[in-house]
Amino acid sequence: MRLNESCVVSNLTATAPQLKRTPLNDAHRQAGGRMIDFGGWDMPVQYPAGTIEEHLRTRTHAGLFDVSHMGEVDVHGPDAIAFVNRITSNDVTKLVDGQAQYTALTTPQGTVIDDLLVYRLAADHLLLVVNAGTTDKDWDWIKSHHAGEQVELKNVSAEYCQIALQGPDAVAILQKLTEVPVADVKYYHFTHGKVDGIEGIISRTGYTGEDGFEIYAAPEHAERLWTKILDAGNFGADDGVLPCGLAARNTLRLEAGLALYGHEIDESTTLLEANLGWICKLDKGDFIGRETLAQQKTEGVKRKLVGFEMTDRGIARDDQEVVINDQRVGKVTSGSPAPFLKKNIGFAYVPVEYANVGQEISIDVRGRLVGARIVKTPFYKRAK
Amino acid sequence: MANVPEDLHYSKDHEWVRVEGDQAIIGITDYAQNSLGDVVYVELPKAGDKFAASEPFGSVESVKAVSEVFTPIAGSITSINESLADEPEKVNSDPYGEGWMIRLKMDNRGEVDSLLSAAEYEDFTKAESE
Secondary structure: OEEEEEOOOOOOOOOOOOOEOOOOHHHHHHOOOEEEEEOOEEEEEEOOOOHHHHHHHHHHOOEEEEOOOOEEEEEEOOOHHHHHHHHEOOOHHHOOOOEEEEEEEEOOOOEEEEEEEEEEEEOOEEEEEEOOOOHHHHHHHHHHOOOOOOOEEEEOHHHOEEEEEEOOOHHHHHHOOOOOOHHHOOOOEEEEEEEOOEEEEEEOOOOOOOOEEEEEEOHHHHHHHHHHHHHHOOOOOOOOOEEEOHHHHHHHHHHOOOOOEOOOEOOOOEOOOOOOHHHOOOOOOOOOOHHHHHHHHHHOOOEEEEEEEEOOOOOOOOOOEEEEOOEEEEEEEEEEEEOOOOEEEEEEEEEHHHOOOOOEEEEEEOOEEEEEEEEOOOOOOOOO | OOOOOOOOEEOOOOEEEEEEOOEEEEEEOHHHHHHHOOEEEEEOOOOOOEEOOOEEEEEEEEOOEEEEEEEOOOEEEEEEOHHHHOOOOHHHHOOOOOOOOEEEEEOOHHHHHHOEOHHHHHHHHHHHOO
């Protein structure tokens, strides 16, 4: 048996000889996490429970994820909102204190430097949370596009750990550890508060398609937070919170129809092609890429990101080709089994004339054409 | 520690071979299934297909990865484990039993002698995981 494709390792893999470690590295190893090189970070791809169990537990009860490798950029000063509004596609002026927003750093071509969350800490203070593998690139990009605005920029990635508690039991588990009424924190809002006495940011956000929280705190508290949350969520063998690795994080976000940087979006795909028109506020004023995106919106895109499910036996994998009427028309950006839906699903770019729900397509799976059909996304939507 | 039954022969690609007369039953080892994780799909050849030694005969997929499986000895397939189509998880739960993959009629019974013994395979996996 020889591994010929690993579908979790990001194609952003850095060549750093020394892998970076989150403050939870020891905890992952002690818990039996299988460690891999993920974009230059030494991260658990799965724990002994296995990817499928971790995925299902997050859908039915709760999962805990170390996402401390994510980067953070602090933007502080009177022009903070104006500056970030000029380099991102969504409208930062719409945020109130304590609110978060999904957005993108765009190129003049309307393609994507990175997707990120913007947290409004105060009218003159924002926190940008960016992808791990792109943190250095983003930091350089942000600094180099600073054009006289009155802001202080700081790469504060090393000053935060980030832990995501996701799933229908997330509210009940987190509430055991804090006096903050966490059920009252609205979706895509956050509050400052103490979790087991540790000061941090409690954010009602996530990347799994479930309800849940992302908690930011000083890295020296990471291990205590991690352990306390696992203890608080330990209801028994079959329904307690499980620590989850990167493989489950990937299948959960894919089922939920969420883009992953380096796969669905990158510097060659525009936001409109990626169905992210909803974060392109073309009427908000000028921002990098606005002109190109406005033109593309008027003229229409030539290709589009679609979701598909396999109709024949077989699993599509990243980078495999999409075939329609004997023509190789596009590529799979993410392909995987979907453990909760019990289907094999994926995202692919196809010419816009084929980008219709119900369109039959084939995927070239290592030389064999396997049938699939374009379906609506998200593939999975939780019951409210 | 991974389970390595005494009575089987092993390849460095983590396949096991059980000899029954002029036939060989082949699957992947406990060590292999463990490093792969949850098996969700197994692709196998058809009865009658012929393979040379070290040729890939199929693939086994986990949630996160695809691996090719190789026959350590040459022969023609007499039967495959059809039940893996619907229950691929047997490769995880019982890799040396219900998780078997193919049965083939060996071209040359002597090829088995070039495979690793259980003790040799155990040493090999220890060295590989260090």
